[in-house]
Amino acid sequence: MASETLAPPTAAAGPQPARTAKAVSQSMLREVFGLVAASPGTINLAVGLPAEDLFPTAELAEVSARLLAADRRSLQYGIPYQPLKAQVVDLMARRGVACREEQVFLTSGSQQGMDLLVRLFLEPGGTAMFERVVYDGIQMAVKRLEPRLLLMPTNVHTGLDVDSVAEVLAAEAPPAFLYVITDGHNPLGVSLAPEKRPQLVDLARRHRVPILEDDAYGFLYCEDSPAAPPLRAFDEQWVCYLGTFSKILAPGLRAGWVVVPEELVGPLAALKHSADLDTPSFSHRLISAFIETGALPAHLARVRAEYRRRRDAMLGALERHLAGLATWNHPTAGMFVWVELPAGTDTFQLVRTAITEERVAYSPGDAFAAGGSHARHCMRLAFANHTPEQIDEGVARLARAVARAFS
Ligand SMILES: Cc1ncc(COP(=O)(O)O)c(C=O)c1O
Numbered sequence: 001m002a003s004e005t006l007a008p009p010t011a012a013a014g015p016q017p018a019r020t021a022k023a024v025s026q027s028m029l030r031e032v033f034g035l036v037a038a039s040p041g042t043i044n045l046a047v048g049l050p051a052e053d054l055f056p057t058a059e060l061a062e063v064s065a066r067l068l069a070a071d072r073r074s075l076q077y078g079i080p081y082q083p084l085k086a087q088v089v090d091l092m093a094r095r096g097v098a099c100r101e102e103q104v105f106l107t108s109g110s111q112q113g114m115d116l117l118v119r120l121f122l123e124p125g126g127t128a129m130f131e132r133v134v135y136d137g138i139q140m141a142v143k144r145l146e147p148r149l150l151l152m153p154t155n156v157h158t159g160l161d162v163d164s165v166a167e168v169l170a171a172e173a174p175p176a177f178l179y180v181i182t183d184g185h186n187p188l189g190v191s192l193a194p195e196k197r198p199q200l201v202d203l204a205r206r207h208r209v210p211i212l213e214d215d216a217y218g219f220l221y222c223e224d225s226p227a228a229p230p231l232r233a234f235d236e237q238w239v240c241y242l243g244t245f246s247k248i249l250a251p252g253l254r255a256g257w258v259v260v261p262e263e264l265v266g267p268l269a270a271l272k273h274s275a276d277l278d279t280p281s282f283s284h285r286l287i288s289a290f291i292e293t294g295a296l297p298a299h300l301a302r303v304r305a306e307y308r309r310r311r312d313a314m315l316g317a318l319e320r321h322l323a324g325l326a327t328w329n330h331p332t333a334g335m336f337v338w339v340e341l342p343a344g345t346d347t348f349q350l351v352r353t354a355i356t357e358e359r360v361a362y363s364p365g366d367a368f369a370a371g372g373s374h375a376r377h378c379m380r381l382a383f384a385n386h387t388p389e390q391i392d393e394g395v396a397r398l399a400r401a402v403a404r405a406f407s
Pocket of ligand 1: 110111137181214216244246
């Protein structure tokens with residue numbers, strides 16, 4: 001009967017995501033953020049936000065008003081904004097990298113750059129190589145292609161274990177790419193030791209494996225100058241560099257770039273066009289106009305000095321409150337410190353009581369563990385978006401939660 005065929009569909013009969021879309025899950029961090037939202041007053045050391053108080057809002061407002069008054073094309077669709085490419089070439093020179101405008105490709109943030117490069121290199125069911133503990137964004141970017149993963153160990157003081165990479169590359173067919181965060185690793189905080197950089201690039205060259213170098217935090221070095229240039233400085237053919245304005249200006253602008261061999265720019269342009277029709281034109285012009293004012297170097301110096309102060313506050317607080325209970329590394333760039341508790345500790349369990357009883361949150365290590373639960377006893381602490389006072393109070397609360405778990 002007609003009435004039977006028109007019966008309202010059950011929830012299960014509604015539109016269903018594809019299996020490969022369902023594979024993308026961030027359940028652990030979502031639960032942490034849900035608990036934080038329900039616990040007012042929580043000091044949130046979990047989330048890796050850049051410092052809002054350092055966004056150059058007055059300068060951006062001024063440049064933005066000028067741009068809107070003078071150039072309506074800034075709100076139009078458009079081809080990638082050439083002047084910004086020239087400015088990126090200058091920025092890269094400040095990272096010690098020589099490149100040409102023809103090798104610069106503008107994106108809406110490095111997450112998009114990563115997604116496009118993954119689509120460019122990785123066949124469905126192909127092989128990708130990255131660290132066992134790594135930024136969840138790369139894990140999400142590859143998941144829908146259901147790759148085989150070659151997962152590499154990392155030393156939390158010197159970075160990716162290059163000897164292990166060498167062993168695996170000698171034994172296996174070359175993966176589609178190796179993804180690396182050279183400086184200020186997310187979540188491990190570590191920067192790749194200077195002597196490992198040419199070794200890694202040499203391996204990539206010999207085995208013909210493109211490196212996707214994610215330099216999201218490379219401009220945020222804490223010392224007066226970086227200890228070593230990024231991998232792209234050693235090779236222009238096998239290193240594809242991912243840069244972003246998210247951490248040096250503001251992530252809401254959604255603007256970044258990649259530097260690739262110029263023959264890859266065309267294929268990337270086709271992929272980006274299908275994703276977002278070459279936007280965001282407004283952000284690209286706004287950033288270009290901001291750089292044009294000459295304000296970027298002073299802004300960057302301010303951000304770096306403040307992040308160093310906040311990092312020092314976190315390392316000092318860890319020493320005061322957690323010595324004897326945990327170990328941690330000393331980041332020289334970026335926004336994160338990686339803390340290890342005794343083996344067997346369950347930091348996902350602990351974060352629930354840390355939030356509800358002590359009003360402090362962190363990211364459990366396993367939120368970044370690829371292919372298994374091998375960072376259960378670890379946590380990532382983010383220091384960039386908090387004052388030194390908040391950091392000290394947050395770590396004191398954390399120490400109480402940890403001490404209680406062991407009592
Ligand atoms: C290592 C790393 N890469 C890329 C991104 C994405 O940044 P964007 O805002 O440029 O997309 C992040 C953001 O946190 C990150 O930590």
